[in-house]
Amino acid sequence: MTKKSEHPDSRLFDYLNGKTEGAETRLIDEHLSGCDECASAAAVVRAMKNEASESEAPSNQHPDVSELASFFYSTQESVSSQVAGHIASCSSCAEAIAQYSAGERAALDYQVANGTRGEIPAKAWDLIREWEESSFAKLKPAGDVINRELLERLPRILKAQRSHAVSGTRDAQRVPVLVISGSGEVNSVEYFEESMDSSGTRVLKHTEGSARFDQRVVHAVFDAGGNEPVVISELIQSDTLRFEQAGRFEELRRANFFIIEE
Amino acid sequence: MADESAAGVELDRNWLDNLSDEELVDNFLARSTKDRRDAHLCFEVIIARYHWLISHVVRNSRYRFPAWDSADDVISRVIFKVYRGLAQWRRQGKLSSFIARIASSEMIDTIRRVGRDKSWNPRQSPADPDSDEPSPVERAASKEPSPEAQLVARERHEIVDRLLEDVCRDWKDSVIVNEYITGNKSGKEIAEKYNMSEDLVYQRARRLKVRLMNWLSERGITSAESLLTSTVAK
Numbered sequence: 317m318t319k320k321s322e323h324p325d326s327r328l329f330d331y332l333n334g335k336t337e338g339a340e341t342r343l344i345d346e347h348l349s350g351c352d353e354c355a356s357a358a359a360v361v362r363a364m365k366n367e368a369s370e371s372e373a374p375s376n377q378h379p380d381v382s383e384l385a386s387f388f389y390s391t392q393e394s395v396s397s398q399v400a401g402h403i404a405s406c407s408s409c410a411e412a413i414a415q416y417s418a419g420e421r422a423a424l425d426y427q428v429a430n431g432t433r434g435e436i437p438a439k440a441w442d443l444i445r446e447w448e449e450s451s452f453a454k455l456k457p458a459g460d461v462i463n464r465e466l467l468e469r470l471p472r473i474l475k476a477q478r479s480h481a482v483s484g485t486r487d488a489q490r491v492p493v494l495v496i497s498g499s500g501e502v503n504s505v506e507y508f509e510e511s512m513d514s515s516g517t518r519v520l521k522h523t524e525g526s527a528r529f530d531q532r533v534v535h536a537v538f539d540a541g542g543n544e545p546v547v548i549s550e551l552i553q554s555d556t557l558r559f560e561q562a563g564r565f566e567e568l569r570r571a572n573f574f575i576i577e578e
Numbered sequence: 579m580a581d582e583s584a585a586g587v588e589l590d591r592n593w594l595d596n597l598s599d600e601e602l603v604d605n606f607l608a609r610s611t612k613d614r615r616d617a618h619l620c621f622e623v624i625i626a627r628y629h630w631l632i633s634h635v636v637r638n639s640r641y642r643f644p645a646w647d648s649a650d651d652v653i654s655r656v657i658f659k660v661y662r663g664l665a666q667w668r669r670q671g672k673l674s675s676f677i678a679r680i681a682s683s684e685m686i687d688t689i690r691r692v693g694r695d696k697s698w699n700p701r702q703s704p705a706d707p708d709s710d711e712p713s714p715v716e717r718a719a720s721k722e723p724s725p726e727a728q729l730v731a732r733e734r735h736e737i738v739d740r741l742l743e744d745v746c747r748d749w750k751d752s753v754i755v756n757e758y759i760t761g762n763k764s765g766k767e768i769a770e771k772y773n774m775s776e777d778l779v780y781q782r783a784r785r786l787k788v789r790l791m792n793w794l795s796e797r798g799i800t801s802a803e804s805l806l807t808s809t810v811a812k
Contacts, residue, residue: 326780335764363802368760401743403752410756412686421773423678434629443658
């Protein structure tokens with residue numbers, strides 16, 4: 317009786333991709349003919365390879381760039397099994413991970429040299445100045461944005477909404493945005509998924525994904541310790557709100573969001 | 579020189595050059611809401627330190643940009659996003675990592691935007707709009723499978739998706755499975771592409787095979803055929 321060779325655990329995938337040669341290939345061939353476990357693993361991997369060659373995820377099913385970045389930079393296991401599973405079968409997202417890996421390698425190896433001088437391009441200054449001058453994304457007294465009547469009614473409306481959210485099954489990742497009339501009637505409550513993008517910007521994405529609120533302004537109101545609440549506003553673009561300045565105002569985490577429907 | 583760490587004191591470029599990254603970013607943030615000119619000066623020093631890294635990450639990328647969006651444009655957008663996002667830098671990580679992450683994200687975002695722009699196809703010359711010839715789309719035979727076949731295919735995808743979600747624990751697992759299954763690569767090629775050691779790739783491959791076998795055995799799956807039928811893995 318011949319002694320069974322070791323399972324080719326680490327080399328099985330190379331073998332199945334034709335990346336082994338000569339004696340090693342023969343050894344694995346022999347092993348597979350006598351080991352049901354490895355033969356079954358090989359058959360399953362072959363079936364998955366066939367399956368993969370027939371499918372590629374549509375572009376609208378890829379994780380957001382922020383999700384990919386969080387997944388790559390996370391130090392915890394199993395942060396998102398869905399993202400992990402998607403990348404395992406999606407070539408373009410695997411390419412994105414290769415990009416993060418190359419960037420991270422360059423960053424870890426990088427040493428700032430003495431006397432290094434790299435100038436900021438004029439185009440970057442244009443973007444910075446345009447953003448700084450933008451009327452959005454700046455804190456304003458609530459009275460500058462909301463009419464007096466609505467401003468007086470707003471605390472009561474928001475309080476009612478909060479108690480409704482507490483009694484319901486509110487998901488921490490889902491942020492309610494009230495759609496209210498100029499006189500304070502609540503017309504509907506829309507839900508947005510909350511996440512952070514790669515630069516730490518707070519991102520809210522409309523769960524419905526219908527784009528019907530695109531180009532509408534969402535106001536975030538919160539108490540910053542003054543006499544009057546303050547407001548920060550952003551446009552919804554492609555179902556997404558990006559609070560670029562939000563990181564500078566921890567209070568925004570306690571904000572209530574609403575759209576005024578004229 | 580007097581302490582210039584607080585906002586409101588005129589800044590000296592040489593003094594800023596000698597600050598650590600943390601001190602420089604603190605100065606930038608403290609001044610950004612009070613004196614924009616000083617904040618800009620702090621930011622100039624930050625970019626002077628890291629411009630080479632941004633340029634390296636963008637210009638050495640695996641991605642190629644269309645002519646209307648040059649590497650210089652991408653670099654400008656990265657610098658803008660660094661400016662906008664500096665308050666989010668978590669100090670336990672290096673500033674270089676934070677900046678490289680923004681640069682990589684911007685490139686991926688750019689390539690995805692290009693992909694969504696159907697008017698841009700890098701492999702095809704523009705079609706003549708006045709031509710009477712049928713377009714490639716019109717010439718193509720319908721490859722739409724029957725509803726039954728679509729249902730079977732969807733169920734098979736779902737089973738494989740579930741398996742992959744359960745077996746892959748982090749990005750290294752995911753890319754190793756991807757490159758073995760869809761990329762037909764060897765462990766050595768995977769190691770080079772993703773900046774991992776070969777030992778690590780083979781160690782992970784061994785663990786992945788064990789997890790795969792456990793997943794199958796827990797569900798009583800003994801063959802590739804039974805894996806891809808809709809009655810298992812629910």
